[in-house]
Amino acid sequence: MAGHSKWKNIQGRKNAQDSKRAKVFQKLAKEIYVAAKSGADPALNPALRLVMDKAKAANMPNDNMERAIQKAAGNQAGENYDEISYEGYGPGGVAVLVHALTDNKNRTGTNVRVAFNKNGGSLGETGSVAYMFNRKGYLVVLRENLDLSEDEFILLAIEAGAEDIITSDEAFEVFTAPADFTVVKDELEQAGLKFEAAELTMQPTLYQEVPENKRAEFDKMISILEDDDDVQEVYTNSNND
Incomplete structure (x- = not known):
C-alpha cells in the first residue's frame, strides 16, 4: 500500500538513543506522570496505557514506569507541566513541528527559538506548518x-x-x-x-527534500531540539527521513 516509511528514520534514532537512554527514560517518565494525573490505572486510562506501551517499546524498566505513576498518584506539589507546540521551518524550507512538556514556558520557548535561529531555521506562528x-x-x-x-x-x-x-x-x-x-x-x-x-x-501530508548543502545544518538543528529536556517529540516533513 502507498505511503512514506518512517521506519528507517526510527531505526537511526533508536541507535542514537542507545547512548542517551537515561534522557529517553526521563522524557517518558514525564509523559507517564502527566497521563497518570488523570488516573493511575492504565485499564481505565487510555492515555496512560498508550504512553506505557510506548515506554515498553523503548525498553523502559517497569520500576521506572511505576515510580512515575506513583508520583502522579501522590499528587505532589511542584510537578505541573504544560503541553505546548512550536511550529517553524528548518534549513531548506522543511516543516518542523515540536511538541513539549514544560514547567517553564519561557525557558522552553527560548531554547526552541535558539535551536531554530542558530541553525538556519525560523520559528513560525501557530498554524504555520501544522496543516x-x-x-x-x-x-x-x-x-x-x-x-x-x-x-x-x-x-x-x-x-x-x-x-x-x-x-x-x-x-x-x-x-x-x-x-x-x-x-x-x-x-x-x-x-x-x-x-x-x-x-x-x-x-x-507532503514531503520536502533537504538540499545536500543544508543537510548537516538541518541534522544539527533536529538533534539539538531532540536533546532538549522539555521536548518530547520532533516531527518533520523531510523526505530524507
Whole structure:
C-alpha cells in the first residue's frame, strides 16, 4: 500500500538513543506522570496505557514506569507541566513541528527559538506548518518476528481497521485513524503480534527534500531540539527521513 516509511528514520534514532537512554527514560517518565494525573490505572486510562506501551517499546524498566505513576498518584506539589507546540521551518524550507512538556514556558520557548535561529531555521506562528501533518496511530511489526506471509499480514491489518500499510524488507508499518489506534493494536496483539513501535504520531501530508548543502545544518538543528529536556517529540516533513 502507498505511503512514506518512517521506519528507517526510527531505526537511526533508536541507535542514537542507545547512548542517551537515561534522557529517553526521563522524557517518558514525564509523559507517564502527566497521563497518570488523570488516573493511575492504565485499564481505565487510555492515555496512560498508550504512553506505557510506548515506554515498553523503548525498553523502559517497569520500576521506572511505576515510580512515575506513583508520583502522579501522590499528587505532589511542584510537578505541573504544560503541553505546548512550536511550529517553524528548518534549513531548506522543511516543516518542523515540536511538541513539549514544560514547567517553564519561557525557558522552553527560548531554547526552541535558539535551536531554530542558530541553525538556519525560523520559528513560525501557530498554524504555520501544522496543516501539513495529520495525527495518526502508528505500529511497526518486524518481519523476523512474524510467521505470516505479507499477504496474510496485510489482510489481518486491514480487517483490524488499518488505514495504510507500508512494507519493506525489514518491517510492516501500520497507520490508523487516531480513534481506531487502540482497537487495531488490541486486535493485532490478540492475533499474537508484537510491536517494535506503537504510538500516536504526526504524519506529513507532503514531503520536502533537504538540499545536500543544508543537510548537516538541518541534522544539527533536529538533534539539538531532540536533546532538549522539555521536548518530547520532533516531527518533520523531510523526505530524507
